[in-house]
Amino acid sequence: MRLHYSKTSPYVRKVLVLLHETGLLDEVELTATGGTPLDSSAMPLDQNPLGKIPVLERPDGPALYDSRVICQYLAHRAGTGLYPAAPALWDVLTLEATADGMLDAALAIVYETRLRPEELVMPALMDGYWEKVARSAATLDARWMDHLNGPVTMGHLAVASALGYLDFRHDARNWRANAPQLDRWYAEFSQRPSLKATAPAA
Numbered sequence: 577m578r579l580h581y582s583k584t585s586p587y588v589r590k591v592l593v594l595l596h597e598t599g600l601l602d603e604v605e606l607t608a609t610g611g612t613p614l615d616s617s618a619m620p621l622d623q624n625p626l627g628k629i630p631v632l633e634r635p636d637g638p639a640l641y642d643s644r645v646i647c648q649y650l651a652h653r654a655g656t657g658l659y660p661a662a663p664a665l666w667d668v669l670t671l672e673a674t675a676d677g678m679l680d681a682a683l684a685i686v687y688e689t690r691l692r693p694e695e696l697v698m699p700a701l702m703d704g705y706w707e708k709v710a711r712s713a714a715t716l717d718a719r720w721m722d723h724l725n726g727p728v729t730m731g732h733l734a735v736a737s738a739l740g741y742l743d744f745r746h747d748a749r750n751w752r753a754n755a756p757q758l759d760r761w762y763a764e765f766s767q768r769p770s771l772k773a774t775a776p777a778a
């Protein structure tokens with residue numbers, strides 16, 4: 577299999593964390609790439625017309641995207657319980673969607689600051705994106721700690737990858753402000769070898 581990836585993409589990190597957790601890493605060749613909505617020229621466009629990574633080329637069918645599809649495919653291939661059977665599955669998928677939604681908002685802030693000319697940047701829009709992140713962190717803290725303190729699912733791996741990205745790109749905004757239990761959980765969970773091996777570096 578071939579994974580189109582970048583070292584700083586948090587969506588890619590979810591896949592890499594899963595590969596470490598499941599022991600499938602050796603089955604995957606990594607191809608580094610990158611791009612933004614302003615320049616998709618280096619992206620694997622033949623495999624993903626959206627021009628986004630991660631993309632997984634696999635032996636048993638067309639290339640897969642996005643990270644949630646790839647993670648389900650690899651978890652199934654590895655025969656793990658990272659995605660349990662329904663009805664527990666609905667919680668895991670909702671948790672993963674929450675983590676990915678935080679990433680969508682966090683990445684939108686990065687694009688606002690990096691891609692727009694300064695005079696076109698909208699601080700109110702960035703604050704609105706951050707509200708989504710902060711509200712989600714507070715909700716994870718209020719409603720999801722029982723799940724996060726239980727057996728590891730894809731929800732755990734997605735939340736940890738998302739929080740790692742917030743520390744990497746948005747440290748100053750402080751997601752921990754209204755999430756003290758989540759902060760404690762992340763301090764411990766982020767010590768797992770899979771997360772240490774995939775920590776983003778500039």
Ligand SMILES: N[C@@H](CCC(=O)N[C@@H](CS)C(=O)NCC(=O)O)C(=O)O
Pocket residue numbers: 584585586587611612613614616626627628629630641642643644676683
């Ligand atoms: N929902 C997608 C999001 C992937 C995504 O946005 N990846 C970023 C890298 S962090 C990307 O490829 N951006 C390029 C673009 O949007 O043109 C997933 O989970 O895979």
